[in-house]
Amino acid sequence: MSTTVETRTAEFRDYVKKITSYTQALNVLYWDKATQAPRNGMDARSEIIGTLAGEQFKLATSKEMEALLTELSEPSVLETLDEITRHSVLECKKEFDRNKKIPADRHQEYVVLTAKAETVWEEARANNDFSMFQPYLEKIVNFQLEFIEYWGHDGKNKYNTLLDMYEPGMTVDQLDPIFATLREKTVKLVKAIADSPNKPDTSFLTKNFPVADQEAFSRYILEKIGYDFKSGRMDRSAHPFCTTFNPGDVRITTRYAENDFNSALFSCIHEAGHAMYEQNINPELLFTPLCDGTSMGIHESQSRYWENMVGRSLPFWNHFFADLQKAFPTQFEGVSVEDLHRAVNAVTPSFIRTEADELTYNLHVMIRYEIEKGLINQTIQVADLPKIWNEKMKEYLGVEPPTDTLGVLQDVHWAGGMIGYFPTYSLGNVYAAQFVHVMENEITGYEELIANGDFAPIREWLKEKIHQYGKMKSPRELVQAITGEGTNATYLMNYLEKKYTDVYKL
Amino acid sequence: MSTTVETRTAEFRDYVKKITSYTQALNVLYWDKATQAPRNGMDARSEIIGTLAGEQFKLATSKEMEALLTELSEPSVLETLDEITRHSVLECKKEFDRNKKIPADRHQEYVVLTAKAETVWEEARANNDFSMFQPYLEKIVNFQLEFIEYWGHDGKNKYNTLLDMYEPGMTVDQLDPIFATLREKTVKLVKAIADSPNKPDTSFLTKNFPVADQEAFSRYILEKIGYDFKSGRMDRSAHPFCTTFNPGDVRITTRYAENDFNSALFSCIHEAGHAMYEQNINPELLFTPLCDGTSMGIHESQSRYWENMVGRSLPFWNHFFADLQKAFPTQFEGVSVEDLHRAVNAVTPSFIRTEADELTYNLHVMIRYEIEKGLINQTIQVADLPKIWNEKMKEYLGVEPPTDTLGVLQDVHWAGGMIGYFPTYSLGNVYAAQFVHVMENEITGYEELIANGDFAPIREWLKEKIHQYGKMKSPRELVQAITGEGTNATYLMNYLEKKYTDVYKL
Numbered sequence A, B: 001m002s003t004t005v006e007t008r009t010a011e012f013r014d015y016v017k018k019i020t021s022y023t024q025a026l027n028v029l030y031w032d033k034a035t036q037a038p039r040n041g042m043d044a045r046s047e048i049i050g051t052l053a054g055e056q057f058k059l060a061t062s063k064e065m066e067a068l069l070t071e072l073s074e075p076s077v078l079e080t081l082d083e084i085t086r087h088s089v090l091e092c093k094k095e096f097d098r099n100k101k102i103p104a105d106r107h108q109e110y111v112v113l114t115a116k117a118e119t120v121w122e123e124a125r126a127n128n129d130f131s132m133f134q135p136y137l138e139k140i141v142n143f144q145l146e147f148i149e150y151w152g153h154d155g156k157n158k159y160n161t162l163l164d165m166y167e168p169g170m171t172v173d174q175l176d177p178i179f180a181t182l183r184e185k186t187v188k189l190v191k192a193i194a195d196s197p198n199k200p201d202t203s204f205l206t207k208n209f210p211v212a213d214q215e216a217f218s219r220y221i222l223e224k225i226g227y228d229f230k231s232g233r234m235d236r237s238a239h240p241f242c243t244t245f246n247p248g249d250v251r252i253t254t255r256y257a258e259n260d261f262n263s264a265l266f267s268c269i270h271e272a273g274h275a276m277y278e279q280n281i282n283p284e285l286l287f288t289p290l291c292d293g294t295s296m297g298i299h300e301s302q303s304r305y306w307e308n309m310v311g312r313s314l315p316f317w318n319h320f321f322a323d324l325q326k327a328f329p330t331q332f333e334g335v336s337v338e339d340l341h342r343a344v345n346a347v348t349p350s351f352i353r354t355e356a357d358e359l360t361y362n363l364h365v366m367i368r369y370e371i372e373k374g375l376i377n378q379t380i381q382v383a384d385l386p387k388i389w390n391e392k393m394k395e396y397l398g399v400e401p402p403t404d405t406l407g408v409l410q411d412v413h414w415a416g417g418m419i420g421y422f423p424t425y426s427l428g429n430v431y432a433a434q435f436v437h438v439m440e441n442e443i444t445g446y447e448e449l450i451a452n453g454d455f456a457p458i459r460e461w462l463k464e465k466i467h468q469y470g471k472m473k474s475p476r477e478l479v480q481a482i483t484g485e486g487t488n489a490t491y492l493m494n495y496l497e498k499k500y501t502d503v504y505k506l
């Protein structure tokens, strides 16, 4: 490496350290707003978040950044860089190019539009009035179509350009067969479950569970599975989330409902799954753009793995059932561990994605995937969405939302301009099942470990194979390296078929 | 106003909005670090605080800022500006000039030195080893002397330049007679108290007070006196503090000791006094450098007023005694309101300033004032501080610290380069007594209001006379406008003589 390159590398590292410092600060400001800030401080808080985000955007798109990236991404230079810097340069360049290709005035208009659209969406949802939201969504789709032209596309499917933002390398060609498998097998399974006379009793899950007891039990479980409270904390917010300031400070939030045992506990385990990913990223990646999960799909594979494949498994409850009964003696009186396992795995087609069970969840996602693909390929018009939405709900889930509030208006994603994000929710499930298949082969006594509450070997495996890398490996590289194949929905369907055959005695 | 001036004014307002956004963000980051952040996240947190503070410093000292200030502070332009902008320009200019006069490399060296000195001071204090800290303090004093040359001084006393940073307009010429009055009367009073046979019984204050009960009672009192929890919150930290993000979000912290009724409650009232100041600043000052207390002394007058002149008064406890007995029935069994009032006003010369009673507190401050004055005028050598410290303690308080840990090493201020700050603690007491004297004349039934727990008229008075202005009025202007005179320690001494004559039946 020449002295100039060395100097410029150091400057680049300093520069991205500065940019990632803003990310950390903004995450703190946002977390505090969602969990701690008093009502009267909200407006000023939103303003400073906007101001600092603007400052960060300026840094990330500056002439200085451009010069550094141009010099360091020169192939003859790039190959001399250490691995972390090389990946950082490539990651920043991707981001920089994406930002720079959009004319500044169009970007600004789009930011204003989506901010406004989120407010309008809230109102439209509250009033069950899709026509209010429709013109905004139309503009957002048109912006996305315009942006895709600036960004470029692979000539196969314009939607691929959007998918790549959330799941690098993911394409319609890969997703179509995945969802075809999910659709065919899930719809069949849902039907069989509906016809089964062996429905689990879920009534005890909606007894009274005092919030303080739920919180204590959730904390206990998270400590046991290995969420590190010395590197995080658990608070309350309107909607559960996980946020990372640095690997030593990864926080999760949840909300409690006194008459619902399910929601808080499993949402805590879910968020802890996200958090354990970030807590275990190689600390050397701190202050680089690589100190983050590699994709939304891989991130979701970690949360869904812990929530469903561990947390809703029979071995897990065989281990924790005594603790559960100690924590809630009256609520689970006369309930067996099998009863509990069946109850937390009950399947009920319903309207709202975020409340869906493990099985029908993918059908909710698929509906959104099909609609997004249609919108971006201009085979579906925004005006027809309520009708299309309800038809698809009827077809795949067998239920039809009585209102758009419970239908097409339920998610904020599109109002915020997030088109291409939804598929990552199902990809998370697909990846997780693929990883479990490998773990069963590679980790001795995998199921016994869960039954013994000995999660360390599992965490070690996840850390070694996935977590440590952050964004150093792409999702495709990870999946290929771990499983020896590409994305494959068969494992997920095998897992689900096995689970529900058992739960519903099919 | 010309169009150019109008444009430049708008640019200036935007620019200071950006700078104050950093202040708000940094305060959130610091608050979170002190109250919420998990152990493992601390190092990265400190780094991003350093990075963002550096970015803010760049903005505040930029060519752009210089150009704006030069244009807008031109007398013919300045007089055309609206009042808020005019004061903002002057405030920023003062800060800008102060920063710009120090050569960048010397500033950088100084920042590194004080960061290191704080660490060394901690160790020196832990090991009772002044000689460890001595070379650092010597360097800090030399830096201050060098900086005073850059900043300039009034030719009367170099120490005035430092005083002005914390209490604009304050000088040795004003402080010397104030401390002379305090010294003469306080020493006499302390002696009389020591000789009094009527010592209050304080034993019930150190019974067991469960932390949760203390917290609940403190919250109750703060709500009653008018700290607005919709514009703030109360948390725990190692050392109590108050921090402002914006007037709608002013937070306080405290710490609890299970065997000490005094410490948490009165520290909460103290911090709430600071907080009510900032909660009541005119919201139009948000995002200007004026949205802050006008000086350390005036700030402290608000906290000490609520803590001591309200919170430790007999009318206050006449009102709250029933609530207190309800909250702690066993602890205060057989205790009368007079007993309580006397106990919370007990005077005991002791070693540590932050634990000192209301009366001897000013003697602790005076010792530091005299030493600082001597250091900056080079009549006292750092090497002699332990000896000088102990002599003064002996002379004024009649007690001699057995170690430097309990003596000259107890405060962090000098390690952080804060020389000239200490006098503001006593100025707070002095101002507060002056304000009380006016309130007694201007607010009908002043004492009855406290005895009735009706604090609204007092809060309104404070808001109208002090709080609303933020930094729009200097401390001198405020004091002059409210009291019709300058700083005058007589009111404080009259108040203290009256209180202790009563408490100790002198």
Ligand SMILES: [Zn+2]
Residues within 6 Å of the ligand: A270, A274, A300, A303
């Ligand atoms: Zn998730």
Ligand SMILES: [Zn+2]
Residues within 6 Å of the ligand: B270, B274, B300, B303
């Ligand atoms: Zn204070």
